[in-house]
Amino acid sequence: MKSWTCIEKCGACCQIDLKYRKSLTNILSQKDIELIKSMTGKDGWCKHFDKNNMKCRIYESRPHFCKVSLFSMNFKEYKKKGDDFLIDCCKEHISFIYGKKVMK
Numbered sequence: 001m002k003s004w005t006c007i008e009k010c011g012a013c014c015q016i017d018l019k020y021r022k023s024l025t026n027i028l029s030q031k032d033i034e035l036i037k038s039m040t041g042k043d044g045w046c047k048h049f050d051k052n053n054m055k056c057r058i059y060e061s062r063p064h065f066c067k068v069s070l071f072s073m074n075f076k077e078y079k080k081k082g083d084d085f086l087i088d089c090c091k092e093h094i095s096f097i098y099g100k101k102v103m104k
């Protein structure tokens with residue numbers, strides 16, 4: 001089994017427009033959904049994402065749903081497939097945000 005690691009300066013999952021993240025709305029609480037909406041800028045990117053440096057400005061105090069190793073426990077696919085599930089999710093999300101070419 002491969003092991004998952006976040007790619008430095010990727011930031012794809014900081015594009016948090018919920019209209020493209022339907023799978024999350026079944027898992028998140030109403031409070032979390034309200035928080036995400038309040039964090040979402042007009043362009044769909046998180047207001048805390050520094051696009052110049054491709055980094056989270058509040059990394060140490062980011063919400064629980066931004067902590068992949070914690071939040072992944074909510075997905076039954078993670079319990080079955082482990083890191084392979086996270087790798088597939090990242091690939092899918094990176095392709096969606098940055099285009100399929102970057103994944104080749």
Ligand code: SF4
Nearest residue numbers: 006007010011013090
């Ligand atoms: S999509 Fe995956 S690799 Fe990219 S920032 Fe999110 S967790 Fe990290």
Ligand code: SF4
Nearest residue numbers: 014046048049056066
């Ligand atoms: S709080 Fe940080 S890690 Fe979470 S979506 Fe915003 S920029 Fe990304």
